[in-house]
Amino acid sequence: MEVIIKENYDQICDEAVGLIYKNWQEKKDLVLGLATGRSPLGVYERLIALYKKGKMDFSRVRTFNLDEYIGLSKDHPQSFAYYMEKNFFRSVNIRRVNIHQLSGTTKDIESHCREYEEKISNAGGIDIQILGIGRNGHIGFNEPSSSLASRTRVKTLTQSTIDANTPSFKNKTEVPRYCLTMGIETILDARMIILLASGKEKIEAIAKTVEGPLTASVPGSALQLHRRAKIIIDHEAARLLQRKDYYIWVYENRDKVNDFLK
Ligand code: GLP
Secondary structure, eight states, X not given: OEEEEESSHXXXXXXXXXXXXHHHHHOTTOEEEEXXXXXXXXXXXXXXXXXXXXXXXXXXXXXXXXXXXXXXXXXXXXXXXXXXXXXXXXXXXXXXXXXXXXXXXXXXXXXXXXXXXXXHHHTTOOSEEEXXXXXXXOBTTBOTTOOTTOOSEEEEOOHHHHHHHGGGSSSGGGSOSEEEEOOHHXXXXXXXXXXXXXXXXXXXXXXXXXXXXXXXXXXXXXXXXOTTEEEEEETTTTTTOTXXXXXXXXXXXXXXHHHHHO
Protein backbone atom coordinates (compact mmCIF):
# COMPACT_ATOMS: atom_id res chain seq x y z
CA MET A 1 0.00 0.00 0.00
CA GLU A 2 1.43 3.37 -0.98
CA VAL A 3 0.00 6.44 0.73
CA ILE A 4 0.41 9.63 -1.30
CA ILE A 5 -0.53 12.82 0.53
CA LYS A 6 -1.09 15.97 -1.50
CA GLU A 7 -2.02 19.56 -0.67
CA ASN A 8 -5.50 19.56 -2.14
CA TYR A 9 -8.07 17.90 -4.35
CA ASP A 10 -6.58 19.22 -7.61
CA GLN A 11 -3.21 17.71 -6.81
CA ILE A 12 -4.80 14.34 -5.97
CA CYS A 13 -6.48 14.28 -9.36
CA ASP A 14 -3.26 15.30 -11.13
CA GLU A 15 -1.43 12.42 -9.47
CA ALA A 16 -4.12 9.87 -10.37
CA VAL A 17 -4.36 11.05 -13.96
CA GLY A 18 -0.56 10.97 -14.28
CA LEU A 19 -0.65 7.27 -13.35
CA ILE A 20 -3.53 6.50 -15.72
CA TYR A 21 -1.82 8.36 -18.57
CA LYS A 22 1.50 6.57 -18.02
CA ASN A 23 -0.22 3.18 -18.04
CA TRP A 24 -2.26 4.06 -21.11
CA GLN A 25 0.91 5.02 -23.00
CA GLU A 26 2.18 1.51 -22.36
CA LYS A 27 -1.15 -0.21 -23.08
CA LYS A 28 -3.57 1.56 -25.41
CA ASP A 29 -6.37 -0.93 -24.73
CA LEU A 30 -6.17 -0.24 -20.99
CA VAL A 31 -8.96 -1.75 -18.90
CA LEU A 32 -10.20 0.81 -16.38
CA GLY A 33 -12.44 0.11 -13.41
CA LEU A 34 -14.47 3.27 -12.81
CA ALA A 35 -16.14 4.78 -9.77
CA THR A 36 -18.83 7.41 -9.32
CA GLY A 37 -19.37 9.98 -6.56
CA ARG A 38 -17.66 13.35 -6.15
CA SER A 39 -14.13 12.02 -5.65
CA PRO A 40 -13.31 10.93 -9.22
CA LEU A 41 -14.94 13.94 -10.96
CA GLY A 42 -11.65 15.83 -11.29
CA VAL A 43 -10.03 12.73 -12.78
CA TYR A 44 -12.70 12.54 -15.50
CA GLU A 45 -12.33 16.28 -16.20
CA ARG A 46 -8.58 15.86 -16.68
CA LEU A 47 -8.95 12.76 -18.88
CA ILE A 48 -11.42 14.67 -21.06
CA ALA A 49 -8.96 17.58 -21.28
CA LEU A 50 -6.17 15.18 -22.38
CA TYR A 51 -8.49 13.77 -25.04
CA LYS A 52 -9.47 17.23 -26.29
CA LYS A 53 -5.80 18.22 -26.54
CA GLY A 54 -5.21 15.13 -28.66
CA LYS A 55 -2.90 13.59 -26.07
CA MET A 56 -5.12 10.68 -25.15
CA ASP A 57 -7.25 8.43 -27.31
CA PHE A 58 -9.98 6.25 -25.78
CA SER A 59 -10.88 4.27 -28.89
CA ARG A 60 -9.36 1.08 -27.50
CA VAL A 61 -9.87 1.74 -23.78
CA ARG A 62 -12.34 -0.58 -22.04
CA THR A 63 -14.22 0.28 -18.86
CA PHE A 64 -16.08 -1.53 -16.11
CA ASN A 65 -18.09 0.42 -13.56
CA LEU A 66 -18.07 -0.60 -9.95
CA ASP A 67 -21.72 -0.45 -9.04
CA GLU A 68 -25.30 0.62 -9.76
CA TYR A 69 -28.51 1.20 -7.84
CA ILE A 70 -31.21 -1.44 -8.24
CA GLY A 71 -34.41 -0.03 -9.66
CA LEU A 72 -32.91 2.94 -11.52
CA SER A 73 -32.80 2.78 -15.29
CA LYS A 74 -29.78 4.19 -17.10
CA ASP A 75 -31.76 7.34 -17.95
CA HIS A 76 -32.49 8.13 -14.32
CA PRO A 77 -30.45 11.22 -13.37
CA GLN A 78 -29.22 9.56 -10.16
CA SER A 79 -28.18 6.30 -11.81
CA PHE A 80 -24.45 5.72 -12.09
CA ALA A 81 -24.89 5.00 -15.81
CA TYR A 82 -26.28 8.53 -16.24
CA TYR A 83 -23.45 9.99 -14.14
CA MET A 84 -20.83 8.28 -16.30
CA GLU A 85 -22.44 9.46 -19.51
CA LYS A 86 -22.72 13.03 -18.26
CA ASN A 87 -19.31 13.32 -16.62
CA PHE A 88 -17.11 11.26 -18.89
CA PHE A 89 -18.27 9.00 -21.71
CA ARG A 90 -20.06 11.56 -23.88
CA SER A 91 -16.96 13.77 -23.93
CA VAL A 92 -14.39 11.22 -25.12
CA ASN A 93 -14.12 8.83 -28.07
CA ILE A 94 -14.75 5.66 -26.11
CA ARG A 95 -16.60 2.98 -28.11
CA ARG A 96 -19.98 1.93 -26.72
CA VAL A 97 -19.04 -1.77 -26.99
CA ASN A 98 -16.13 -1.11 -24.65
CA ILE A 99 -18.29 0.37 -21.87
CA HIS A 100 -19.47 -2.15 -19.28
CA GLN A 101 -21.93 -1.31 -16.54
CA LEU A 102 -24.13 -3.22 -14.18
CA SER A 103 -27.80 -2.77 -14.99
CA GLY A 104 -30.10 -1.63 -12.19
CA THR A 105 -33.11 -3.03 -14.05
CA THR A 106 -31.91 -6.54 -14.84
CA LYS A 107 -34.52 -9.24 -14.38
CA ASP A 108 -32.01 -11.95 -13.53
CA ILE A 109 -29.59 -10.55 -11.00
CA GLU A 110 -27.63 -13.73 -10.46
CA SER A 111 -26.80 -14.37 -14.13
CA HIS A 112 -26.19 -10.68 -14.72
CA CYS A 113 -23.58 -10.56 -11.94
CA ARG A 114 -21.95 -13.79 -13.08
CA GLU A 115 -21.76 -12.53 -16.66
CA TYR A 116 -20.23 -9.25 -15.46
CA GLU A 117 -17.44 -11.17 -13.76
CA GLU A 118 -16.95 -13.21 -16.94
CA LYS A 119 -16.72 -10.04 -19.04
CA ILE A 120 -14.02 -8.65 -16.73
CA SER A 121 -12.13 -11.88 -16.99
CA ASN A 122 -12.53 -12.04 -20.81
CA ALA A 123 -11.11 -8.52 -21.02
CA GLY A 124 -7.98 -9.84 -19.31
CA GLY A 125 -8.83 -8.30 -15.93
CA ILE A 126 -8.85 -4.69 -14.78
CA ASP A 127 -5.55 -2.81 -15.14
CA ILE A 128 -6.43 0.17 -12.94
CA GLN A 129 -9.38 0.32 -10.57
CA ILE A 130 -10.35 3.81 -9.43
CA LEU A 131 -12.09 3.98 -6.06
CA GLY A 132 -13.62 6.52 -3.74
CA ILE A 133 -14.50 5.63 -0.17
CA GLY A 134 -17.71 5.95 1.80
CA ARG A 135 -17.69 7.61 5.22
CA ASN A 136 -18.23 4.18 6.78
CA GLY A 137 -15.26 2.76 4.87
CA HIS A 138 -17.21 1.13 2.02
CA ILE A 139 -15.58 0.65 -1.38
CA GLY A 140 -17.86 0.29 -4.39
CA PHE A 141 -21.03 -0.47 -2.49
CA ASN A 142 -19.42 -3.11 -0.30
CA GLU A 143 -20.85 -2.03 2.98
CA PRO A 144 -19.27 -2.94 6.35
CA SER A 145 -19.55 -6.72 6.98
CA SER A 146 -19.20 -7.51 3.25
CA SER A 147 -17.15 -10.65 2.79
CA LEU A 148 -13.54 -9.91 1.94
CA ALA A 149 -13.92 -12.71 -0.64
CA SER A 150 -17.09 -11.27 -2.22
CA ARG A 151 -17.66 -11.09 -5.98
CA THR A 152 -20.21 -9.04 -7.96
CA ARG A 153 -23.62 -9.36 -6.31
CA VAL A 154 -26.61 -7.59 -4.80
CA LYS A 155 -26.10 -5.62 -1.59
CA THR A 156 -28.38 -3.82 0.84
CA LEU A 157 -27.24 -0.28 1.59
CA THR A 158 -26.73 0.79 5.19
CA GLN A 159 -28.77 3.62 6.65
CA SER A 160 -25.68 5.87 6.76
CA THR A 161 -25.09 5.39 3.01
CA ILE A 162 -28.78 5.96 2.28
CA ASP A 163 -28.61 9.18 4.35
CA ALA A 164 -25.45 10.31 2.53
CA ASN A 165 -27.16 9.70 -0.84
CA THR A 166 -30.52 11.25 0.02
CA PRO A 167 -29.64 14.90 -0.84
CA SER A 168 -29.08 13.93 -4.51
CA PHE A 169 -32.66 12.65 -4.82
CA LYS A 170 -35.69 14.91 -5.22
CA ASN A 171 -37.84 12.66 -3.09
CA LYS A 172 -36.68 10.77 0.01
CA THR A 173 -38.83 7.75 -0.90
CA GLU A 174 -36.96 7.41 -4.21
CA VAL A 175 -33.59 6.63 -2.58
CA PRO A 176 -32.69 3.03 -3.43
CA ARG A 177 -32.03 0.53 -0.66
CA TYR A 178 -30.43 -2.11 -2.88
CA CYS A 179 -27.59 -2.05 -5.35
CA LEU A 180 -25.34 -4.23 -7.46
CA THR A 181 -21.63 -3.95 -6.81
CA MET A 182 -18.36 -5.60 -7.73
CA GLY A 183 -17.21 -7.56 -4.70
CA ILE A 184 -14.17 -6.88 -2.58
CA GLU A 185 -12.29 -9.76 -4.17
CA THR A 186 -13.30 -8.51 -7.64
CA ILE A 187 -11.74 -5.15 -6.73
CA LEU A 188 -8.60 -6.78 -5.32
CA ASP A 189 -8.10 -8.66 -8.61
CA ALA A 190 -7.30 -5.36 -10.37
CA ARG A 191 -3.60 -4.99 -11.17
CA MET A 192 -3.47 -1.49 -9.68
CA ILE A 193 -5.89 0.29 -7.37
CA ILE A 194 -6.11 4.05 -6.99
CA LEU A 195 -8.24 5.21 -4.06
CA LEU A 196 -9.02 8.92 -3.94
CA ALA A 197 -10.21 10.76 -0.84
CA SER A 198 -10.37 14.40 0.06
CA GLY A 199 -11.72 16.46 2.91
CA LYS A 200 -12.59 16.01 6.55
CA GLU A 201 -15.58 13.73 5.93
CA LYS A 202 -13.15 10.95 5.02
CA ILE A 203 -10.70 11.31 7.93
CA GLU A 204 -11.89 8.28 9.89
CA ALA A 205 -12.48 6.05 6.88
CA ILE A 206 -8.92 6.74 5.70
CA ALA A 207 -7.35 6.21 9.13
CA LYS A 208 -9.11 2.85 9.49
CA THR A 209 -8.40 1.81 5.90
CA VAL A 210 -4.69 2.56 6.08
CA GLU A 211 -3.72 1.98 9.70
CA GLY A 212 -6.56 0.01 11.23
CA PRO A 213 -6.83 -3.76 11.41
CA LEU A 214 -7.81 -5.72 8.31
CA THR A 215 -11.51 -6.27 8.86
CA ALA A 216 -14.78 -6.75 6.99
CA SER A 217 -16.13 -3.98 9.25
CA VAL A 218 -14.03 -1.53 7.21
CA PRO A 219 -14.10 -2.80 3.62
CA GLY A 220 -11.42 -0.29 2.56
CA SER A 221 -8.94 -2.07 4.87
CA ALA A 222 -8.97 -4.98 2.39
CA LEU A 223 -6.69 -2.82 0.23
CA GLN A 224 -3.92 -3.65 2.72
CA LEU A 225 -3.83 -7.03 0.95
CA HIS A 226 -3.12 -5.48 -2.45
CA ARG A 227 0.41 -5.18 -3.80
CA ARG A 228 -0.22 -2.06 -5.87
CA ALA A 229 -2.82 -0.04 -3.98
CA LYS A 230 -2.24 3.70 -4.06
CA ILE A 231 -4.13 5.75 -1.52
CA ILE A 232 -4.07 9.28 -2.90
CA ILE A 233 -5.47 11.76 -0.39
CA ASP A 234 -5.22 15.37 0.69
CA HIS A 235 -3.82 16.64 4.00
CA GLU A 236 -7.27 17.00 5.45
CA ALA A 237 -8.30 13.39 4.80
CA ALA A 238 -4.86 12.29 6.10
CA ARG A 239 -5.17 14.15 9.38
CA LEU A 240 -5.61 11.13 11.67
CA LEU A 241 -2.85 9.05 10.10
CA GLN A 242 -0.20 8.31 12.69
CA ARG A 243 2.55 7.72 10.17
CA LYS A 244 1.70 10.71 7.98
CA ASP A 245 5.25 12.15 8.05
CA TYR A 246 6.68 8.77 7.10
CA TYR A 247 4.39 8.44 4.05
CA ILE A 248 5.30 11.96 2.95
CA TRP A 249 9.03 11.26 3.33
CA VAL A 250 8.79 7.97 1.42
CA TYR A 251 6.93 9.63 -1.44
CA GLU A 252 9.25 12.62 -1.67
CA ASN A 253 12.34 10.41 -1.61
CA ARG A 254 10.94 7.58 -3.74
CA ASP A 255 13.70 7.73 -6.36
CA LYS A 256 16.56 7.94 -3.88
CA VAL A 257 16.60 4.24 -3.03
CA ASN A 258 18.27 3.67 -6.42
CA ASP A 259 21.22 5.86 -5.31
CA PHE A 260 22.06 3.27 -2.66
CA LEU A 261 22.18 0.55 -5.27
CA LYS A 262 24.64 2.35 -7.55
C1 GLP B 1 -20.94 5.88 -3.23
C2 GLP B 1 -20.29 5.03 -4.32
C3 GLP B 1 -18.83 4.78 -4.01
C4 GLP B 1 -18.16 6.10 -3.66
C5 GLP B 1 -18.79 6.71 -2.43
C6 GLP B 1 -18.13 8.00 -1.97
O1 GLP B 1 -21.30 5.11 -2.16
N1 GLP B 1 -20.93 3.79 -4.52
O2 GLP B 1 -18.21 4.16 -5.13
O3 GLP B 1 -16.80 5.87 -3.44
O4 GLP B 1 -20.14 6.95 -2.75
O5 GLP B 1 -18.58 9.06 -2.75
P1 GLP B 1 -17.91 10.49 -2.77
O6 GLP B 1 -16.69 10.37 -3.62
O7 GLP B 1 -18.95 11.37 -3.39
O8 GLP B 1 -17.61 10.86 -1.38
